[in-house]
Amino acid sequence: MVVQYKCPGCGADMHYDAKTRKLKCGSCGRLMEIDAMPRSSADAGTEAEDSEDGEISPFAAEEIEDEAEFGRIEREEGSTAFDGEDGCQYVCNNCGAVVVTTADTTATSCSFCGAPVVLGDRLSGKKAPVWIIPFKVNKEQAKAAFRKWCGGGKLTPRDFMTADRIKNITGMYVPFWLYDMEGTGEADCTATRVRTYTQGDYICTETKYYHVYRRLHMAYCKVPVDASEKMNDGMMDKLEPFGYGELTRFNMPYLAGYLAEQYNYDDRELLPRVTERVKRYANEYLASTITGYSTVAYNRKNIQLDPVNARYTLLPVWMVCYDYRDSEHIFAMNGQTGKIVGKPPLSKQKIAMWFAGISAGVFAVMRLVTMFLA
């Protein structure tokens, strides 16, 4: 069902305001505490909540099912007009227009009247997020930060640096799984300490052999893994770290005014990915406990990691589409910290300039040193 937040004062649509961290009425500027809103947790029936809100949805669940049926039939008959995979159709409470969604959309805005729309039924049950980090960087700040970042690129073309062709900038809650992992690491190694000293006419190399054993207990907290099919994994990994101090319990009003998607991969499907990553960390940790030796050779190493739990979490990301010379470049910005990732176009001219400059500089220094030595 469609959830929209209306200003109690003037009846206009409200959206989440990153600056004040409250729901804000776009029309009269009224602010509402989100904590005062009813929670939409997985356990609580969302329908009941919505009916408590009263104003929110004119549709009952059955009606939506009907619509869904209708959608499926339509598609089977060969219509291409409808692209929702699960065949759900949502209607804007404001204007009655059909809200265009993909199968994964959980929050969007009405394409006709622009009102923020949250799709409550896609955020309930198994698909209910546990946590959310609300946006902290608002659209203007995001744009400004992006412009600044473009200007700072050493290899980006000059006309790109002005960053005046931001095609669109979208605030989006990307689904992540935050895994808690726990386990033990065990290592059995032969390590050496090497010492060299002179004795009369001889140089002695003394090698002391040690048997080293370590058993560690390790706990990794809230390792994020991007659960959206659309998002580039490498790009999402680079967006980290998110400040978990601002992790709050999920509540639907946070989504008002932003795009949000639901996960495509559940916590089981992504377990191999997170395990591989945490194992890498665990290896480093294990190695870091064996210090004071010249060489370390592992005889046996065993790292056992088990997931303790995984929490479905929405994390804020600004997606910036940028048109440059007929091709689109996509950048992502951490909606909490403002960190930007994405491949900017590279200017061949600037690359050549830097290459020549650095090479010439290094060569000059080398020659100077040579002359000094000679």
Place this chain on the structure above:
Amino acid sequence: MADHRNHRGISSKRLSALLVLVLAFVCVLPGIMVRADEVVPAAKGVYVYDDAGLLTGTEESSLSQYLEACGQEAGCGIYVVTTSDPGTRTGDRYLEDFYDRGFDTGQIDTDAVLLYVDMKERYVNVQAYGKAQDKIPDTTCDAIIDAIFDDLHYGDYYDAFRGFADKAEYYMNYVPIYLRVWVQLLAALVIGGICVGIMAANSGGTMTVNANTYLDQRYSGIRARRDDYIRTSVKRRKKPQQSSSSGGGGSHRSSGGHSHSSAGRKF
């Protein structure tokens, strides 16, 4: 009493005068005695002092020209000194005195590489002074002798001396590989490429989380550790010798106080 005192006074004066005379004589004596038959640098521009007569007249003049040419290329004087009668001087001493004397009279290049052949002891010695000492240390002196040793041993003195000049010039003009222009240019280009590559790779943002970011320190830690000593093994290796035959490392010093490098051996 007075007479006795007087007598004693005179005798002590005489004694001290005698002492001074003896001392002066002792000091000057070795100089007088040995310099009577030594080879001294005749003049600036003379590079061959073939006292032992190992070369024919034409060989000597052509070698002289050759040494001069090589010396100009090398930026130092290249000298060949031979003798069949070194007198009381042994080993490096002869050449050291030769250089000292030439230095005092200004008739030798202060930057010089010298080859000395003593036919009596069949002893060859190479020394380098001044600027040449840095370019040609003891080990290089030894390498030069290595290169000409066979010629010397079998009596091809002219070839040996020419070989000496070649080697001296080569080492004087030798530039280590990392100081050569093309090597440095290549290295600079590679460094430039790597730097730009890193810049390009990092232009899309870098990974800033590491192994410790998500580690929960409260619940992580070492539960068991052991560092047991097993055994020790010691490998002994003889210290590399600085110079195989001239004995001892470091710099040498002539009696005239000139620091130099040196290597010598029997041939």
